[in-house]
Amino acid sequence: EQIIIATNNDGKLREFQKLFAAKNIEVTSLKNYPEIGKIAETGMTFEENATIKASAVAKKTKLPVLADDSGLEVDALNGRPGIFSARYAGDHDDAANNAKLLSELAGVPVEKRTATFHTTLVLMKPDDSKLVVDGELRGRILAVPRGDNGFGYDPLFWVPEKNQSLAEMTAEEKNTISHRGRASQKLLKVFDDWW
């Protein structure tokens, strides 16, 4: 079995490779399809954006495609950056995004720094039929980054049950509890029947 992950994000790809290895599903990314350029995410929801990415790639490859649209919803910021998490500080730049998040939350006390990480996955067949699943993780935004693992906002996302940031966890630990891990577990549960 082969699935293309419609992503240019190496951090996501690494996590999916681990998550899907258990099912013997081989995962490749858009790196193998340089002719597919940047896909404009013009939707207003995670599902719309994931569907746009999946369907653009399915059309070109005629293969099953999985797309991930994710984002960080910060309560004190009324749910921002949300679907704009990649473009929060302009062009996709993790360091700039994290710096902007810290500055927007400057002075906000720890108990008010609650946030949700959200992932919507869209699995699409070449005939455009799709399977949609979501996953979420609640946590808090730290005032100082912690840990070197993971990617994106991981050093700033603290998980109370573990007393660790996502960047302090191993990839396996993160996959067990994360938004992406939870969505993937749902997907893998129904995958065989749906396929």
Ligand code: ITT
């Ligand atoms: P693709 O669209 O190519 O998949 P992207 O990084 O642009 O890659 P999104 O549109 O889903 O993906 O943007 C999600 C943003 O949230 C982006 O800034 C990521 O770095 C960040 N992000 C997503 N999942 C994350 C995770 O598990 N931990 C930390 N940051 C994450």
Ligand code: NA
């Ligand atoms: Na997006």
